[in-house]
Amino acid sequence: MQTSPSSMINQHTLEDEPDSKDLFVTVDDPENHITAIETFVTYRIATKTTRSEFDSCEYEVRRRYQDFLWLKGKLEEAHSTLIVPPLPEKFVMRGMVDRFNEDFVETRRKALHKFLNRIADHPTLSFNEDFKIFLTVQAWELAAHKKLGPGFISKMGETVRAVASTVKSIKNRPDEFTAMSDYADIFRQKMGTLDKISQRILKELKEHLSEMKEYSPIYTLWSGSEQELAEPLKGVASSIENCCKATEGLTMGLAENLLPALHEYVLCAETLKSVLKRRDLIQADYDSRVDALANKKADREMLEHSDLSFTFGAFLGKSTEEVKQQKQQKIDREIDELQVDIGRLEDEVECANSNLKADWQRWSINMRSDLQSAFHDAAENNVHYFERCLATWESFLASQQTEIDTDKNGKDNA
Amino acid sequence: MAGRVEVGEDEVASQPGLETEPKSESGHNISGNKSTIMEGESCLLKKMEINVSEAEKRTGKNAVNMQEIYTVYLIETRQVDSPNEDENSVPDTLWRRYSEFELLRSYLVVTYPFIVVPPLPEKRAEFVWHKLSADNMDPDFVERRRIGLENFLLRVASHSALSRDPIIYLFLTQENGWKEAANESGFQAKADSRLKALNATFRVKNPDKRFMELKHYGDELQSVISHLLRVRARVADRLYGVYKVHGNYGRVFSEWSAIEKEMGDGLQSAGHHMDVYAASIDDILEEEEHYADQLKEYLFFAEALRSVCRKHELQQYDLEMAALDLTSKKQQREELATGTVRTFSLKGMTSKLFGQETPEQREAKLKMLEEQITDGEELLKAKNLECEDFVKVAWADIERFKEQKNNDLKEALISYAVMQISMCKKGIQVWTNAKECFSKM
Numbered sequence: 001m002q003t004s005p006s007s008m009i010n011q012h013t014l015e016d017e018p019d020s021k022d023l024f025v026t027v028d029d030p031e032n033h034i035t036a037i038e039t040f041v042t043y044r045i046a047t048k049t050t051r052s053e054f055d056s057c058e059y060e061v062r063r064r065y066q067d068f069l070w071l072k073g074k075l076e077e078a079h080s081t082l083i084v085p086p087l088p089e090k091f092v093m094r095g096m097v098d099r100f101n102e103d104f105v106e107t108r109r110k111a112l113h114k115f116l117n118r119i120a121d122h123p124t125l126s127f128n129e130d131f132k133i134f135l136t137v138q139a140w141e142l143a144a145h146k147k148l149g150p151g152f153i154s155k156m157g158e159t160v161r162a163v164a165s166t167v168k169s170i171k172n173r174p175d176e177f178t179a180m181s182d183y184a185d186i187f188r189q190k191m192g193t194l195d196k197i198s199q200r201i202l203k204e205l206k207e208h209l210s211e212m213k214e215y216s217p218i219y220t221l222w223s224g225s226e227q228e229l230a231e232p233l234k235g236v237a238s239s240i241e242n243c244c245k246a247t248e249g250l251t252m253g254l255a256e257n258l259l260p261a262l263h264e265y266v267l268c269a270e271t272l273k274s275v276l277k278r279r280d281l282i283q284a285d286y287d288s289r290v291d292a293l294a295n296k297k298a299d300r301e302m303l304e305h306s307d308l309s310f311t312f313g314a315f316l317g318k319s320t321e322e323v324k325q326q327k328q329q330k331i332d333r334e335i336d337e338l339q340v341d342i343g344r345l346e347d348e349v350e351c352a353n354s355n356l357k358a359d360w361q362r363w364s365i366n367m368r369s370d371l372q373s374a375f376h377d378a379a380e381n382n383v384h385y386f387e388r389c390l391a392t393w394e395s396f397l398a399s400q401q402t403e404i405d406t407d408k409n410g411k412d413n414a
Numbered sequence: 415m416a417g418r419v420e421v422g423e424d425e426v427a428s429q430p431g432l433e434t435e436p437k438s439e440s441g442h443n444i445s446g447n448k449s450t451i452m453e454g455e456s457c458l459l460k461k462m463e464i465n466v467s468e469a470e471k472r473t474g475k476n477a478v479n480m481q482e483i484y485t486v487y488l489i490e491t492r493q494v495d496s497p498n499e500d501e502n503s504v505p506d507t508l509w510r511r512y513s514e515f516e517l518l519r520s521y522l523v524v525t526y527p528f529i530v531v532p533p534l535p536e537k538r539a540e541f542v543w544h545k546l547s548a549d550n551m552d553p554d555f556v557e558r559r560r561i562g563l564e565n566f567l568l569r570v571a572s573h574s575a576l577s578r579d580p581i582i583y584l585f586l587t588q589e590n591g592w593k594e595a596a597n598e599s600g601f602q603a604k605a606d607s608r609l610k611a612l613n614a615t616f617r618v619k620n621p622d623k624r625f626m627e628l629k630h631y632g633d634e635l636q637s638v639i640s641h642l643l644r645v646r647a648r649v650a651d652r653l654y655g656v657y658k659v660h661g662n663y664g665r666v667f668s669e670w671s672a673i674e675k676e677m678g679d680g681l682q683s684a685g686h687h688m689d690v691y692a693a694s695i696d697d698i699l700e701e702e703e704h705y706a707d708q709l710k711e712y713l714f715f716a717e718a719l720r721s722v723c724r725k726h727e728l729q730q731y732d733l734e735m736a737a738l739d740l741t742s743k744k745q746q747r748e749e750l751a752t753g754t755v756r757t758f759s760l761k762g763m764t765s766k767l768f769g770q771e772t773p774e775q776r777e778a779k780l781k782m783l784e785e786q787i788t789d790g791e792e793l794l795k796a797k798n799l800e801c802e803d804f805v806k807v808a809w810a811d812i813e814r815f816k817e818q819k820n821n822d823l824k825e826a827l828i829s830y831a832v833m834q835i836s837m838c839k840k841g842i843q844v845w846t847n848a849k850e851c852f853s854k855m
Contacts, residue, residue, distance in 0.1 A: 183673050190670040197662045204659055208652035215645045222638040225631055228820045232827045239831070368677055372855045375684070379849035386841035393834045400828050 023120045024048045025135065027113035030105045033064070040064050041105055043112060047135045053127070059136045065090075067134065068112060070146055074130040075119070080278040081356040082125060083363045085118035086267030087111070110260060123362075124355075172287050173280060177353075180360060181276050188269035195262045202254050209247045216240035235396045242392035246385050253381040261374035265367060272363075275356060282352045286345040293338045300331045458577035459568065463492040463505070464586065466564035469556045470509070485556055486511045487563055491586050508589045512537075515563060517593065518585050522576060523718075524601040527725040528808035529576060530815040532569035533714030535562025541643040541706065543651040543699075554700075558707055565711070575811070611724045614731035621730050622805055628812065629723035636716040639709050646706060650699050661692030680855030687848040694844070698837050705833065708826040712819060719815070722808055729804055733797045740790040747783045750776060 029044040047059040068087055075084045088111035091099040098104075116135075119125045133145055173181075219237035223230040303324065468488040476482045490505040515534055522531045539555050549555065567586070571577045581599070584592035667685030671678040 186669075186673045190666055190673075193666045194663075194670075197659060197666065201656060201659050204652060204655040208649065208656055211645065211649045211652050215642075215649050218638060218642045218645060222635075222642070225634045225638070229823055229827075232824055236827055236830065239834075368674075368855070372677070372680075372852055375855075376849055376852040379845050379852055382845040383842055383849060386838045386845065390835060390838035390842065393831045393838065397828065397831045397835065400824070400831070 021121070022050045023126055025113075025116045025120050027109055027116060030109055031062075032100060033062075039100075040066075041100065041108075043109060045116070045135060053132060054136065056136075061136065062139060063134070063142075065108070065112075067142060068115065071130060071134045072115075075125055075128055076274075076278075078128060078130070079124060079355070080282070081275055081352040082122075082359045083268070083271055083275055084125065085115050085122075086264060086271055087115055089267070107260065111264065114260075114264065124359075172283060174353075176357075177276060177279065181273070184269060184272040184276060188266070188273065191262065191266045191269050195259075195266045198254065198259055198262055202251060202259065205247060205251045205254070209244060209251065212240060212244050212247065216244065232400055235399055239392045239396045243389045246388040246392075249388075250381055250385040254378065257381075258374050258378040261370060265371065268363075268367070272360075279352050279356050282345075283349050286342065286349045289338055289342050289345055293335065293342060296331055296335050296338060300328065300335070303327055303331065456578075457574050458571040458582065461494050462571070462586070463490075463494060464564070464567050464571055465490040465505070466560050466567065469560050471551075472511075483551070484511055485551075485559075487560055489567070489586060506587060508587070510585075512559070512563075514585075514593075515566065517596065518581070519566075520605075521581060521596045521599070521601045522570070522579070523721065524605045525579070525599065526576060528722060528804050529573070529811050530715065530718045530722055531576070532566050532573075533711060533718055534566055535559050535707070536710060536714070541640075541647045541710075543647040543654070554703075558703065562707065562711070606725070606728055611728055614728045615724065618727045618731040619734055621727055624809065625723045625726045625805075629720055632716045632720040632723065636713060636720075639713040639716070643706060643709055643713070646702075650702060654695055654699060657692050657695035659692075660688050664689040664692070677855045680851050684848050684851035684855075687844050687851065691841075691844045691848075694840055698833070698840075701833050702830075705826060705830045708822070708829075712823060715815070715819065719812075722812070726801075726804060726808065729797075729801050733794075733801050736790065736794050736797050740787065740794055743783060743787050743790055747780065747787065750780050750783065 024047065026046045027043050028046070030041050031043075033040055033042045042062040042064050045059075045061050045063050047054075049057060072084060072087050075082075088108045091104075119128075119131055125131065133142065137145065216237045219233045219240065223233035223237070226233060466487050467490050469485050470488070471483055472486050473481060473483050486509040488507055488509055490507050492503060492505040512534075516537075519531060519534055522529075535558065538550065539552075570582060571586075576582065581592060581596050584595055664685035667681040667688070671681035671685070674681065
């Protein structure tokens with residue numbers, strides 16, 4: 001089902017300012033793209049906007065999954081402590097499903113649509129430059145732009161720092177972030193389990209449905225050898241068939257609403273953890289500088305009272321006073337540098353913490369709203385399912401009741 | 415002397431389409447939770463209340479002197495028109511085990527081959543879905559067997575022909591001695607051999623069309639009900655899975671609610687409803703077993719139906735054989751009398767080779783044949799009558815059975831619908847409650 005940007009103008013999403021939404025994005029029209037080297041799927045990204053940052057009000061581009069991965073990476077880089085929405089997983093060869101399978105592509109398309117919309121609704125992320133480029137430039141331009149980004153080396157640097165600072169970051173972490181980390185752990189566990197439970201229910205429902213489809217024809221078959229019983233038997237067969245249809249509706253609802261919603265939050269849970277880690281890294285950086293400053297200051301203290309007669313400078317023939325002065329100057333310079341760095345990093349930590357906390361709040365509100373409505377709708381689906389089944393059995397019963405009444409009348413009049 | 419050929423084609427088979435008046439039964443339904451039992455005009459049930467009220471385990475030694483555990487069932491009887499008929503009158507009781515019921519039924523089937531004898535509940539648990547054990551000692555199985563045995567006795571006791579048999583009365587009221595009485599009737603000897611019955615099925619030439627149709631119907635009924643029961647068991651198994659997995663939601667919601675401030679309460683109460691939902695399937699499926707039992711009864715009734723048809727085939731075959739025998743004897747007489755050999759026979763060959771017999775020998779043979787033919791004609795008449803009687807009485811009982819079957823199965827289907835409706839209503843309630851909890855989150 002294609003939802004155009006214009007149709008979305010009337011949609012009410014649960015973001016901060018629904019009335020002032022000025023950026024609408026849709027993902028649709030998956031197509032197989034075949035080149036000499038490889039085959040992949042591209043999706044149409046349609047954008048409608050009134051924002052002044054955009055040169056035009058409408059854009060249409062085609063993107064593949066790799067491009068989405070790139071965008072996510074850029075967003076995480078630029079806003080390391082904001083919660084970037086999750087992407088659907090990379091393709092994993094699972095049995096007979098191939099990556100061009102219709103269901104797989106459709107599920108992915110829906111998830112990609114959600115991904116872009118969550119970014120578009122985010123007060124900070126939606127103004128990211130790379131996001132704008134993603135939405136507006138043609139494929140070849142994007143390829144060129146991608147090559148300009150910080151490359152391999154900076155990613156390496158991040159990993160090294162990460163390893164070095166893990167121990168420190170746990171020591172100095174403020175309590176509130178520890179609490180958030182604990183929350184993220186448990187949330188990830190629970191979401192994973194809920195996802196598994198829901199998938200299991202879908203599987204059991206489908207198997208129940210396939211058995212029921214075998215069940216009703218037997219009643220019809222039986223009615224063929226009966227006279228008086230033919231009619232009630234056919235009635236039972238038809239009621240069971242109606243229940244089959246109702247079950248199909250139920251499974252569809254589950255597969256299209258609850259399951260994708262839960263799955264998205266399973267992926268989100270991972271994002272929470274990595275966002276907290278990145279914040280920890282920033283803090284660790286700052287902390288290590290602070291420690292370095294303290295060490296340097298201590299060194300300077302020591303210098304005042306130290307005997308420099310055995311230093312290299314003294315060996316060269318310099319007076320101890322000269323050596324002392326040289327060292328003092330060096331340390332002072334280093335102290336100054338460190339203090340500048342620390343000033344900068346302090347701001348960074350402040351920013352990171354407040355961004356994270358604000359976005360965490362925002363994310364929490366959205367999570368509650370999303371999951372509440374997903375479960376609520378699933379419950380309503382179940383109510384509808386049982387209502388449909390009830391109606392068909394009650395009408396069967398009513399038909400048998402009138403049979404009994406006409407029989408009675410017949411016998412009385414006979 | 416031209417032999418009067420008294421045997422003709424039309425005398426061999428009993429007339430199909432014989433007008434028979436079905437015995438009308440008073441369609442009197444017993445109230446309560448027993449299935450629609452129609453009481454015969456003068457049946458035992460009118461004079462006596464019968465219950466199979468309890469089951470107990472006993473230990474004893476079996477036929478090969480090994481210890482075994484078996485179940486016995488308590489049969490309670492109470493006279494209806496007794497002078498002190500009050501609610502507190504103590505019933506007469508005795509204990510019987512399943513194998514005794516089996517013996518009783520065998521006796522009835524042999525003694526009344528023209529009656530569709532009510533079946534016993536199954537010997538072993540069949541068509542089970544995973545939760546029920548296929549073990550005969552399982553309490554649920556024993557309970558359902560108790561109900562089935564009571565149903566069997568009620569059906570027998572409400573049948574006007576069957577219930578008049580004194581053996582039934584002995585079975586219900588006398589702990590010892592009924593077996594001896596039954597055995598004295600010599601029913602075990604009267605039982606038709608399986609092989610003989612099979613032979614008759616293939617060789618009978620002119621069976622009553624109605625019985626053939628009935629046998630075909632019995633086959634179809636048996637096949638369709640067993641298929642139905644098998645698939646129903648699979649559907650039940652899957653439904654059980656769906657409901658039970660929902661129980662996991664309860665646990666996880668509860669764990670999740672511990673870390674959520676705003677959603678905590680809503681999740682907890684929603685989880686509780688999921689637990690209720692998951693637990694509800696046990697009762698639902700237990701009730702559905704009653705429906706399965708009602709179907710099973712008619713699965714076994716189909717066998718009883720086919721048994722009556724087989725008896726007819728056997729009788730018809732015997733009749734045809736007797737007629738054939740008579741015909742051949744008459745032919746032999748003719749040949750002997752006229753001296754012509756119409757058909758090839760060993761006699762003819764040997765007489766050609768070794769010369770014909772003496773007139774004295776021929777005279778003696780003729781006399782013997784005449785006697786045999788007279789006997790044969792008597793036998794044929796008797797068998798003809800036997801067949802006609804059988805068809806008349808059997809068909810009457812079959813009509814009674816048909817009406818009973820239609821009523822019982824219709825009621826079973828209706829009660830199945832009622833069960834489904836109750837299940838749907840429970841589902842609506844649980845999920846509406848859960849929906850409420852979610853919306854308050």
